[in-house]
Amino acid sequence: MEKELRERARELLESGEVGVVIGYGWNRRKRRTTPVFIRKPEEAERLVFNPLCVNNLSVYLTRKYPDIQKLGRAAIVAKGCDIKNIVVLMAEGQLKRDDVYIIGVRCNGVVYRQELWQGELRPEIMPVKCHNCDVREPHVADTVVGEPVLFTPPEEPVGMVFDKIREIDAMSPEERWQFWMDHFSRCIKCYACRQVCSLCYCERCITEKNMPQWIETSAHPRGNLAWNLIRAMHLAGRCTFCGECERACPVNIPLNIINQKLVLVVKDAFEHRSGYDPDTHPPLIVYDTEDKEDFIK
Amino acid sequence: MEKSLLKKEALQKLIDGVREKGGRFVAPSILARQVVYREVDCADQMVHDYIVPRNSIKEFLFPQTEPILRFRLMREGVEVEDVRVEPERTVFFGVRPCDAASCGAVRKVFTWDYIDQFYTRREDSSVMMTIACTSSDDECFCTTVGVSPEGKEGADLLLKETVDGDYLVEAVTDRGRAFVEEFKDVFTEPDGAELKAVATPEPIEGVNIDNIIGFLKDRSHYNSEIWAELARKCVGCGACTFTCPTCRCFDMVDEGTYIEGERRKNWDSCQFDSFTLHASGHNPRDTQFKRWRNRFMCKFNFYPVKFSARGCVGCGRCIRVCPVRLDITEVMIEVSEAARDV
DSSP states (O other), X not given: OHHHHHHHHHHHXXXXXXXXXXXXXXXXXXXXXXXXXXXXXXXXXGOBOSTTOOOOGGGGGSTTOHHHHTTOXXXXXXXXXXXXXHHHHHHTTSOOGGGEEEEEEOOSOOOSSGGGOSSSOOGXXXXXXXXXXXXXXXXXXXXXXXXXXXXXXXXXXXXXXXXXXXXXXXXXXXXXXXXXXXXXXXXXXXXXXXXXXXXXXXXXXXGGOBTTBSSOOSSSHHHHHHHHHHHHHHHTTTOOOOOHHHHHOTTOOOHHHHHHHHHHHHHHHHOOOTTSOTTXXXXXXXXXXTSOOTTOO | OOEXXXXXXXXXXXXXXXXXXTOEEEEEEEETTEEEEEEOSSGXXXXXXXXXXXXXXXHHHSOSEEEEEEEEEETTEEEEEEXXXXXXXXXXXXXXXXXXXXXXXXXXXXXXXXXXXHHHHHHHTEEEEEEOOSOOOTTOOGGGGTOOTTOOTTOSEEEEEBTTSOEEEEEOSHHHHHHHHHTTTTOBOOOOOOBOOOOOOOOOTTOOHHHXXXXXXXXXXXXXXXXXXXHTTOOOOSXXXXXXXXXXXXXXXXXXXXXXXXXXXXXOOTTSTTTTOOTTSOOSSOSHHHHHHHHHHIIXXXXXXXXXXXXXXXXXXXXXXXXXXXXHHHHHHHHHHHHHHO
């Protein structure tokens, strides 16, 4: 697969079709992968793809990176789950299909966090998204590399996140409040969750608006709760459950539970699944007379 | 008694003793599947097999958020109430030498042109029980920046693990000696205990700190193209700065209602795009690589040059937490090389 990937990247750069290939490369010790920006055909050899390629590189396609946009049209190495985010960016008018060349990679799953890697991809070290993946064959791409993957996702989604959602749904409001306040109390307001998210592309985040101050920026319980709730609400109907925020969180806040709960609620209310169709707008930014009103009791 | 033994069975007695006198006992413990320094009341909550905790001890001396004054709008004007810190004694057990070394560095900025008592009072009422490292990982690079895994810098007491899991205790400062004297029923005579081997990370090949400093001091390199190349992938979160033991930038915010509220001192990060944003809208560090360059400059040029203090202690936290694996040691190698090529 890597041979194919490098070949394709080299061709794209040689022909001038793109100015940069955003992909994965090894770190110096070759034990972790890291985003790389390939600009010369001969550097295409640096590209790799393996289960350590956890990053969702679509974040670099957003307007948060004017320096990367200056490098010219981009090609991006993207797993199916990463492509979902690119699709949302297109649906929200942030990207045109022609702005980016998508090198889809057929993927057998990745590790939840790179430090768990011990040379073998075992189910226990894979994130929940991989166990239920329906895009191992990239669904929107200009070219696809890798061997076809034989994998059928389970009919009913499985994994710890779903178990935990059932558990939390069964809690009393007080218990649920305590559960989240305990987790949010660790938040250090580093905003890694926002920064790694390709759908958090606001030029000015609401937490930085201080006239008036909507969210207290201090890392005290009220400020932490406000931040995590508002981020969740802003991603409702948009989040693709790529899991980057939870992976990036230095204090292990289980953000995937929130993300997946949002996915389930939106699916139930609007029959919308984010990240599959660039022509369908996220439900919370459109008005539709057919919207359910069963929440009015 | 310059050296003594702290038996692992005696730890609970030490914790109880400290707490009975109104102090708090901070030690490595598990929280949300991570080893963190946190307050413990029971020896069972402590862990002994760890490399470097997720957080540094700075959050106990320089809290992430703290009120520094309170205000209230009255008919006659604004009433301002001072906040005075009266910290309890904090005993830090199991501090790694890199973390202990960071305290002296942080103190420099808080005692420079103004004595910041919010910091100094807390540090002055702390006892630092450093434990020499017996394990390290790929990210540890203390020896590359001149810190030793059995260093005494910043320590009041230096502990070394014995093969039996006890600790050989060496008093480093008067405060450490007084602490051993105060709890002399906890510490016992060293009986020639056999020590575990200290884990010393190999200095990273290709890094030359003098060359790095020289390169950074030369202003013609400030706009070098290498910065964009090295830091393009940075996503601009504050994880590196907030877990860093020597990063100490803070911001002031007023929070509350229009009638009353608090002025709070909060951690800030030079990686945030609003960090140097001027009221005019101009930002001298308008793109992310310039913000990352600032962090590197601060670690190896601005801070050590201005304060004669460490900017980096080599704990490796910034590498472990970085979501895009922007490894400061890789940049150190690249800059060392660039300096050689000049």
